[in-house]
Structure formats: structure tokens, C-alpha cells
Amino acid sequence: MVVWSRIRKDFPVLNQLYEGKSLIYFDSACMALKPVQVWEAMEYYYKYLGACGGAGRSTHCLGLETSLLTEEARKKMTSFINASDVNEIIWTRNATEGLNIIAATIPLKKEQNIVTTTLEHHSGMLPFLKRSKEVGSELRLVRAKNDGTFDIADFEKQIDDNTKIVSFVHASNLTGTIAPLKEIIEIAHDHDALVVSDEAQYAPHAKLDVKSLDTDFSVLSVHKACGPTGVGVLYGKYDLLEELNMFLVGGDVIEDVIYENGQITAKYLPPPQKFEAGLQNYGGMMGAGAAIDYLQNIGMDNVRQREQVFSKKLLEGILELDKFAVLGPLDYKQRTALVSFRPKSAEINHNDIAEYFNDMLPQHKILMRAGNMCVHPFQYQIGMSPAKGDGIIRASLYIYNTINEIEIFLSALEDFAKIIE
Numbered sequence: 143m144v145v146w147s148r149i150r151k152d153f154p155v156l157n158q159l160y161e162g163k164s165l166i167y168f169d170s171a172c173m174a175l176k177p178v179q180v181w182e183a184m185e186y187y188y189k190y191l192g193a194c195g196g197a198g199r200s201t202h203c204l205g206l207e208t209s210l211l212t213e214e215a216r217k218k219m220t221s222f223i224n225a226s227d228v229n230e231i232i233w234t235r236n237a238t239e240g241l242n243i244i245a246a247t248i249p250l251k252k253e254q255n256i257v258t259t260t261l262e263h264h265s266g267m268l269p270f271l272k273r274s275k276e277v278g279s280e281l282r283l284v285r286a287k288n289d290g291t292f293d294i295a296d297f298e299k300q301i302d303d304n305t306k307i308v309s310f311v312h313a314s315n316l317t318g319t320i321a322p323l324k325e326i327i328e329i330a331h332d333h334d335a336l337v338v339s340d341e342a343q344y345a346p347h348a349k350l351d352v353k354s355l356d357t358d359f360s361v362l363s364v365h366k367a368c369g370p371t372g373v374g375v376l377y378g379k380y381d382l383l384e385e386l387n388m389f390l391v392g393g394d395v396i397e398d399v400i401y402e403n404g405q406i407t408a409k410y411l412p413p414p415q416k417f418e419a420g421l422q423n424y425g426g427m428m429g430a431g432a433a434i435d436y437l438q439n440i441g442m443d444n445v446r447q448r449e450q451v452f453s454k455k456l457l458e459g460i461l462e463l464d465k466f467a468v469l470g471p472l473d474y475k476q477r478t479a480l481v482s483f484r485p486k487s488a489e490i491n492h493n494d495i496a497e498y499f500n501d502m503l504p505q506h507k508i509l510m511r512a513g514n515m516c517v518h519p520f521q522y523q524i525g526m527s528p529a530k531g532d533g534i535i536r537a538s539l540y541i542y543n544t545i546n547e548i549e550i551f552l553s554a555l556e557d558f559a560k561i562i563e
């Protein structure tokens with residue numbers, strides 16, 4: 143059994159008064175808070191090691207321990223997403239970098255096409271737009287349904303036997319909707335297309351099993367999973383990673399660079415080192431390992447179950463007030479614990495709401511994201527114009543939140559609704 147009140151104690155940021163007020167943190171889809179265990183793991187590195195790791199680099203005791211601990215973190219990540227092999231896990235800076243690596247290095251011909259959706263985060267869309275323009279291949283967009291759910295029928299229309307890659311978001315950072323990953327992968331594989339799943343908003347909140355889903359590539363952002371900033375993961379099936387072209391080259395990706403007859407020839411290392419050029423973020427990887435331990439100890443099924451309770455309460459509470467338009471489906475079971483909404487009244491701006499919750503409540507500061515969530519195409523699709531300043535407020539919850547916090551939020555939102563009446 144998880145004692146959730148104990149979990150909260152691991153996050154000192156929540157146990158402080160900020161400008162004399164308690165903090166309610168509802169911005170975890172942007173960045174999750176970090177438990178003490180994560181920064182202790184990083185502190186150990188910076189305090190007691192501080193050396194260079196990596197195979198064949200510094201082979202003294204500090205270098206060896208650094209390598210050992212970072213490779214342990216890679217093993218933890220392998221088990222977290224149930225990859226088949228540690229060499230399928232590549233450390234990146236963030237999910238964006240992982241998506242750029244795939245888009246830039248996958249062998250692609252002009253006559254082939256890429257299929258993605260209107261609901262992608264810009265990080266999942268623009269690398270493929272860039273590559274398709276460079277190669278002259280077609281980028282096809284599956285139009286998400288207006289409630290943010292995945293449109294399988296449209297997907298089946300867009301995909302064909304020339305589709306090289308299908309890239310889509312597993313859980314949306316804007317609507318919280320969860321895509322039917324297994325079904326999408328089966329359809330993609332029937333056309334011999336490869337699948338990239340953007341797990342930035344799914345893997346921190348529910349069990350991801352890349353092996354049983356049979357996904358080809360996935361990306362994660364560790365900072366959204368209680369880990370440090372500047373660390374991400376690119377997962378790929380090993381044989382597919384081998385087929386990708388090089389991305390960054392330089393130190394650490396090299397087996398040898400031969401100088402012969404006035405020419406140099408580079409021999410590159412296999413994955414994962416193939417994609418980990420230059421000195422790595424060792425402290426960050428150790429922090430990532432500690433974050434994975436932390437989530438595994440809670441259990442990802444417990445995380446999902448708890449978030450469903452939050453999701454129901456939050457969604458139903460906002461809808462009941464009848465003053466706010468909610469993006470995404472009205473069934474909480476189809477979502478992660480995230481609700482994006484905006485006032486029905488055109489006179490009230492999303493920034494006014496954010497300011498009210500951040501500054502004007504007597505005892506609390508409720509921290510939420512306001513504006514646009516890097517999913518402009520979908521916003522245009524549903525009639526919003528980011529260019530004209532249309533935006534939303536997003537409340538996104540995680541393991542350290544409580545039902546009581548949702549109640550405080552809903553009561554404050556009700557007060558706000560009365561003010562704007």
C-alpha cells in the first residue's frame with residue numbers, strides 16, 4: 143500500500159511557505175518536482191565523484207565508479223519501460239532531442255511519406271516537418287478528433303505502403319488524451335512503417351511496456367518523471383538503432399579514427415554510444431536512476447490509479463461550474479490527470495486566471511501553466527488563434543498532489559467565476 147502523505151514529505155518544495163502562502167503545484171505536465179532522493183543521488187556524484195565516466199575514458203577509481211553508476215541507471219531505465227536490452231536506451235538531453243535524432247537520421251527517400259497528427263507537441267512535429275522538407279517527401283497529418291482523441295479511420299486513410307514512419311503522442315500535453323498505441327502500432331506495422339511514440343506525458347504517469355507494445359522508437363523526458371532537467375531517453379529496437387545514420391559525431395562515439403595515406407577514416411561505436419557524443423551528464427543520469435527507483439517503488443499502476451481519482455474530481459469539478467470550456471474528452475478515463483480549460487466569456491483572458499491563482503488567493507499560490515502548450519496546429523483546428531493571443535490554463539497533477547488541493551482549487555475557481563460574472 144502506498145502512503146501518499148509520506149510521498150509528499152519527500153518534496154520539500156511543497157512543505158515551505160512561499161511569500162507566506164502554501165504552494166499547490168499543478169504544473170507537473172511542464173515539469174515534475176524532484177524528491178530528495180533524486181538530488182541526493184546527484185549530490186553524491188558532484189560531491190564524491192565529479193569525474194569523467196564512459197567506456198575507455200578515465201579508468202581511475204572515480205571514473206570507474208561514475209561509469210558503473212551511470213550504467214546502473216541505464217539498466218533501471220531499461221526495466222522501467224521493459225526494453226529488451228540496455229543497449230536500446232540512449233541518454234539524450236530531453237524528449238525533443240530524441241525526436242530530432244530519429245527524424246534526422248532515419249533513412250528516408252523522396253517517394254516515402256511520414257505520418258503524424260495535428261495533436262503533436264511541436265517537438266514531435268517540427269523535426270519531421272524539417273526532415274520531410276529536406277528530403278522532399280510528404281508529411282501527412284492525421285486530424286485528431288476535436289476532443290483530442292485519436293482518429294483511427296483518418297489514420298487508415300493517411301497511411302500507405304510508402305509510409306516510412308508514423309510519429310504520434312501517446313498522451314497529449316494539451317488535452318490529456320491517451321492514444322490507442324497498440325492499435326496504431328499494429329496498423330503501422332501492417333504497412334511496414336516504423337513507429338515513434340512520444341512518451342513525454344505518458345511514461346511518468348502509467349506503465350509503459352515497449353516490448354509488449356512492439357513500439358520501434360520512443361522518447362521520454364526525465365524531468366517530467368521526478369528526475370533532473372537536461373536528461374531524456376531515446377529508446378529504439380537495437381537493430382533499428384544500428385540502421386540509423388549518425389547524428390552528432392566527435393568524442394565518445396568512436397572506436398577508432400585512422401590516419402593512413404594522408405586520409406582519416408572514422409570507425410564508430412555501436413548503439414547506444416553511437417548517439418552519445420561528447421562528455422555526458424553523469425550526475426543527471428544518476429538522478430534519473432534515482433527517479434526511476436522512486437517511481438518503481440510506488441508502482442506505476444498505483445500512480446495511474448491515483449491520478450484517475452484526481453482526474454475525475456478535477457474534470458467533473460470544472461465542468462460543474464459551467465463557466466469554463468474544457469479541452470479534451472469529457473470522460474476522465476480517457477485522460478491523464480491534466481485539464482486544460484478557458485473561460486467561456488471572451489472578456490477574460492487566461493493570464494488573468496493564472497495571475498489570480500498565483501497572486502490573489504489569501505492563503506495559497508496555485509501554480510498552473512497559462513498560454514499555449516506548444517500544440518498550435520490543434521488549437522487552430524478547434525478555432526483558437528495562438529497568434530491573436532488565445533490561450534488556455536492547464537492544471538496538471540502528479541503523485542504529490544492531494545484531493546484536498548483539488549478542493550481548494552475548485553473552491554477558488556468558483557469564487558473566480560463569481561467575480562467574472
Ligand SMILES: Cc1ncc(COP(=O)(O)O)c(C=O)c1O
Nearest residue numbers: 236237238263265315342343363
Ligand atoms: C507531449 C510532449 N512531447 C514532447 C515534449 C518536449 O519535452 P522536452 O521539452 O523535455 O524536450 C513535451 C514537453 O512538454 C511534451 O509535453
